[in-house]
Amino acid sequence: MERTYIKELKNKAGQEVSISGWVDIRRDHGKLIFIDMRDVSGKIQCVTSAKNESAYAATNELRPEWVVTIKGKVSERPEKMVNKDEENGSVELQIEEVAILGRAKELPFELKTEINIDTYLDNLPLTLRMERGRVIFKIQAHIIKAFRNFLTQEGFVEIQAPKIIGEDAEGGANSFAIEYFKHTAHLAQSPQFYKQIMVGVFEKVFATGNVYRAEKHSTTRHLNEYTSLDFEMGFIKDHTDVMAVENKMLRYIVEELEKNCEKEIAHLEANLPSVPKNIPSVKLREAQEILKKEYEIDCENAPDLEPEHERKLCEYSKEKLDSEFIFVTHFPMSKRPMYTYEDEEDIGYAKGFDLLFRGLEITTGSQRVHDYDILVEAIKKKGLDPEKFAFYLQAFKYGMPPHGGIGLGLERLTAKLLGLENVKEATLFPRDLNRIDTLLSTDKLEQK
Amino acid sequence: MERTYIKELKNKAGQEVSISGWVDIRRDHGKLIFIDMRDVSGKIQCVTSAKNESAYAATNELRPEWVVTIKGKVSERPEKMVNKDEENGSVELQIEEVAILGRAKELPFELKTEINIDTYLDNLPLTLRMERGRVIFKIQAHIIKAFRNFLTQEGFVEIQAPKIIGEDAEGGANSFAIEYFKHTAHLAQSPQFYKQIMVGVFEKVFATGNVYRAEKHSTTRHLNEYTSLDFEMGFIKDHTDVMAVENKMLRYIVEELEKNCEKEIAHLEANLPSVPKNIPSVKLREAQEILKKEYEIDCENAPDLEPEHERKLCEYSKEKLDSEFIFVTHFPMSKRPMYTYEDEEDIGYAKGFDLLFRGLEITTGSQRVHDYDILVEAIKKKGLDPEKFAFYLQAFKYGMPPHGGIGLGLERLTAKLLGLENVKEATLFPRDLNRIDTLLSTDKLEQK
Numbered sequence: 001m002e003r004t005y006i007k008e009l010k011n012k013a014g015q016e017v018s019i020s021g022w023v024d025i026r027r028d029h030g031k032l033i034f035i036d037m038r039d040v041s042g043k044i045q046c047v048t049s050a051k052n053e054s055a056y057a058a059t060n061e062l063r064p065e066w067v068v069t070i071k072g073k074v075s076e077r078p079e080k081m082v083n084k085d086e087e088n089g090s091v092e093l094q095i096e097e098v099a100i101l102g103r104a105k106e107l108p109f110e111l112k113t114e115i116n117i118d119t120y121l122d123n124l125p126l127t128l129r130m131e132r133g134r135v136i137f138k139i140q141a142h143i144i145k146a147f148r149n150f151l152t153q154e155g156f157v158e159i160q161a162p163k164i165i166g167e168d169a170e171g172g173a174n175s176f177a178i179e180y181f182k183h184t185a186h187l188a189q190s191p192q193f194y195k196q197i198m199v200g201v202f203e204k205v206f207a208t209g210n211v212y213r214a215e216k217h218s219t220t221r222h223l224n225e226y227t228s229l230d231f232e233m234g235f236i237k238d239h240t241d242v243m244a245v246e247n248k249m250l251r252y253i254v255e256e257l258e259k260n261c262e263k264e265i266a267h268l269e270a271n272l273p274s275v276p277k278n279i280p281s282v283k284l285r286e287a288q289e290i291l292k293k294e295y296e297i298d299c300e301n302a303p304d305l306e307p308e309h310e311r312k313l314c315e316y317s318k319e320k321l322d323s324e325f326i327f328v329t330h331f332p333m334s335k336r337p338m339y340t341y342e343d344e345e346d347i348g349y350a351k352g353f354d355l356l357f358r359g360l361e362i363t364t365g366s367q368r369v370h371d372y373d374i375l376v377e378a379i380k381k382k383g384l385d386p387e388k389f390a391f392y393l394q395a396f397k398y399g400m401p402p403h404g405g406i407g408l409g410l411e412r413l414t415a416k417l418l419g420l421e422n423v424k425e426a427t428l429f430p431r432d433l434n435r436i437d438t439l440l441s442t443d444k445l446e447q448k
Numbered sequence: 449m450e451r452t453y454i455k456e457l458k459n460k461a462g463q464e465v466s467i468s469g470w471v472d473i474r475r476d477h478g479k480l481i482f483i484d485m486r487d488v489s490g491k492i493q494c495v496t497s498a499k500n501e502s503a504y505a506a507t508n509e510l511r512p513e514w515v516v517t518i519k520g521k522v523s524e525r526p527e528k529m530v531n532k533d534e535e536n537g538s539v540e541l542q543i544e545e546v547a548i549l550g551r552a553k554e555l556p557f558e559l560k561t562e563i564n565i566d567t568y569l570d571n572l573p574l575t576l577r578m579e580r581g582r583v584i585f586k587i588q589a590h591i592i593k594a595f596r597n598f599l600t601q602e603g604f605v606e607i608q609a610p611k612i613i614g615e616d617a618e619g620g621a622n623s624f625a626i627e628y629f630k631h632t633a634h635l636a637q638s639p640q641f642y643k644q645i646m647v648g649v650f651e652k653v654f655a656t657g658n659v660y661r662a663e664k665h666s667t668t669r670h671l672n673e674y675t676s677l678d679f680e681m682g683f684i685k686d687h688t689d690v691m692a693v694e695n696k697m698l699r700y701i702v703e704e705l706e707k708n709c710e711k712e713i714a715h716l717e718a719n720l721p722s723v724p725k726n727i728p729s730v731k732l733r734e735a736q737e738i739l740k741k742e743y744e745i746d747c748e749n750a751p752d753l754e755p756e757h758e759r760k761l762c763e764y765s766k767e768k769l770d771s772e773f774i775f776v777t778h779f780p781m782s783k784r785p786m787y788t789y790e791d792e793e794d795i796g797y798a799k800g801f802d803l804l805f806r807g808l809e810i811t812t813g814s815q816r817v818h819d820y821d822i823l824v825e826a827i828k829k830k831g832l833d834p835e836k837f838a839f840y841l842q843a844f845k846y847g848m849p850p851h852g853g854i855g856l857g858l859e860r861l862t863a864k865l866l867g868l869e870n871v872k873e874a875t876l877f878p879r880d881l882n883r884i885d886t887l888l889s890t891d892k893l894e895q896k
Contacts (some may be wrong), residue, residue, distance in 0.1 A: 104847035399552035
């Protein structure tokens with residue numbers, strides 16, 4: 001008999017069906033055994049009574065997380081047993097046959113239990129099966145799909161950027177070293193060089209992929225490996241063209257989630273933001289004035305914003321500017337990477353921006369230097385050797401248009417859209433200072 | 449004036465327009481200067497005569513690969529000057545104003561020149577601008593999009609798999625080591641563990657991303673970093689369910705390319721294959737008999753196929769079975785990774801397969817072991833320590849359905865679909881034994 005997905009059962013009362021999935025919960029009422037079955041589409045209560053000897057014996061053996069195929073008849077529940085809060089609350093499945101596909105050992109904890117983040121992460125192969133995890137990563141799949149669809153519609157071409165690189169675009173301090181045959185190579189902190197090079201080929205490109213930061217942080221917002229959503233576009237007027245595309249893209253992503261993930265968002269009790277047509281934008285120096293005036297925080301002349309400043313600025317933006325997003329532009333050139341374009345009308349400051357959302361920086365972007373000689377000078381100014389960037393520099397040697405782009409952290413965006421406190425909750429298998437799955441904590445890994 | 453994309457000019461005769469792009473070719477005829485301009489959408493011949501002093505002077509300065517905005521008037525070419533082979537062959541642009549956006553140094557070679565593969569790869573930021581490279585990677589973007597769209601339609605959920613891992617699913621010999629704070633970690637050779645774990649969550653998942661093989665090969669078919677297209681699906685009967693999905697997916701990809709990339713495919717003079725409804729399938733031992741009988745190649749009892757065998761088998765499949773694709777199943781268990789499912793009816797052989805296409809293996813797939821105890825034994829049998837796989841093993845400890853999946857190399861698929869001789873031509877920025885861009889050849893990289 002062909003498999004029926006569980007969510008379809010509410011319309012199958014009276015029919016014989018075969019379902020497959022996991023035993024979610026087992027309740028033994030003596031002469032009756034109830035099994036809640038779970039598949040990717042939903043849940044259903046199944047029941048057997050001692051009168052049906054073979055079905056009862058087979059059901060009796062089942063335990064949580066066993067994988068089974070159950071054949072049986074869908075029946076309407078008696079009026080007083082109807083559960084209106086559940087999708088299949090009006091029906092149940094009368095078990096006739098049970099076939100075991102996979103057994104499970106006893107669980108280390110009940111899947112309904114509240115557990116701390118470390119236990120959650122140590123047991124992801126099990127804990128991701130809970131509704132919460134499934135919902136988060138289903139939404140994340142929609143976010144990345146919407147990112148790609150939007151940019152494809154706008155004429156951007158997807159590229160596959162390498163992650164094994166020589167010198168890093170962002171400076172070497174935070175890059176992981178790898179042994180590459182007899183050489184030392186590095187893991188890319190971004191697809192920066194390659195997406196810029198590809199502007200010379202396709203004018204507008206995007207990439208989605210893993211990037212690496214060897215930062216010794218273990219916070220609720222840092223990851224050592226994450227998924228970066230990048231785009232880069234040529235023939236821009238300045239960085240504001242890039243900001244406008246990101247703004248439009250965020251509106252599109254939120255619309256797509258509203259359309260496709262209504263149930264998932266309701267389950268998380270998340271509030272999707274409204275993305276304004278024009279996200280407000282302030283220069284760093286203006287932001288610092290706001291912080292001083294509104295919150296008595298004195299950070300004038302600081303080259304960057306502290307996490308607390310980002311939170312306050314978002315609070316301000318939400319209350320006074322009616323936007324949960326705010327662009328901060330014109331950071332000092334000294335704090336930005338060598339490829340950043342200096343504002344000719346505000347010397348010392350970059351035509352670049354961070355995007356803050358609900359208290360957190362989710363994007364860094366800018367116009368980039370496109371003139372070869374200026375770029376060579378900028379590399380030297382950072383104390384780097386242009387010879388080491390000879391491959392990248394070819395793009396500029398042979399003609400590049402004004403261009404710019406952004407990198408957006410998929411996990412940070414997911415976490416903030418869904419109101420998750422820790423970015424690790426929005427990362428399938430997070431890597432941090434103390435974690436590669438459970439390997440760094442088990443001492444099984446060879447120490448250097 | 450707003451920018452007009454060049455491909456639209458054929459319908460704009462008589463109009464004033466502004467175009468932006470690269471100087472493709474410059475031809476100086478004394479009193480007339482011709483400039484072929486190129487943007488992402490196409491090419492157009494622009495012209496100025498000495499009579500228009502300022503336009504002539506500005507145009508006279510231009511050289512190949514300079515990036516410019518040109519304002520001018522589109523005019524019909526005289527009948528005898530019409531070039532029917534070009535999209536804009538019936539019009540040209542009378543240059544009125546030139547604005548320089550980016551200059552270029554003198555090119556190391558003319559972009560039309562035939563160059564060898566090393567020169568091509570050493571100069572990718574320039575050489576990718578040639579029609580051939582642009583066309584190949586535009587098609588590649590369509591392939592990966594079609595892969596994702598097909599699987600999404602079939603109910604698969606996209607996942608983001610980490611690449612920094614502890615122990616590797618495929619065995620450690622070919623994995624790159626990385627310094628991870630005070631530990632040694634590795635770069636994943638596949639998303640194998642994570643996609644299997646996620647079958648326990650979503651039943652059907654896919655992933656696209658970079659994977660790493662530290663193989664000391666430098667051939668036309670090996671890469672040390674490539675893009676792997678992976679899917680994994682639960683509740684299968686056996687490996688043939690997986691093969692059927694791959695078969696259907698390949699049909700979809702080829703259909704999408706026929707629909708969306710007609711011009712690009714014509715440019716490459718590529719012949720897309722017809723993908724049969726049922727790709728033929730032979731056991732390895734049957735394949736070896738065919739090789740003996742048809743080609744007098746004696747490889748009976750060999751545990752795998754040599755490249756020459758793969759080519760001959762494809763030749764046979766094309767001629768005798770009317771298919772450019774052929775599945776080879778039932779390799780010996782000793783040659784397959786520990787997670788491979790053994791055929792109960794053909795002990796010693798795997799419920800797994802390779803897919804050969806136009807002489808090359810492009811996919812490896814199989815049903816996987818889903819029983820915890822069997823998997824622990826299989827790990828031990830490979831001489832590995834199950835303790836090191838404790839995280840992965842959780843999925844099986846807590847109930848997994850029968851499942852299987854594949855990994856498909858994007859670059860190999862691209863190369864074979866398009867008739868490219870070297871897989872590096874289908875890789876944006878290939879990494880091999882001797883190449884990370886130009887860094888391994890310049891001795892600038894620190895030697896270990």
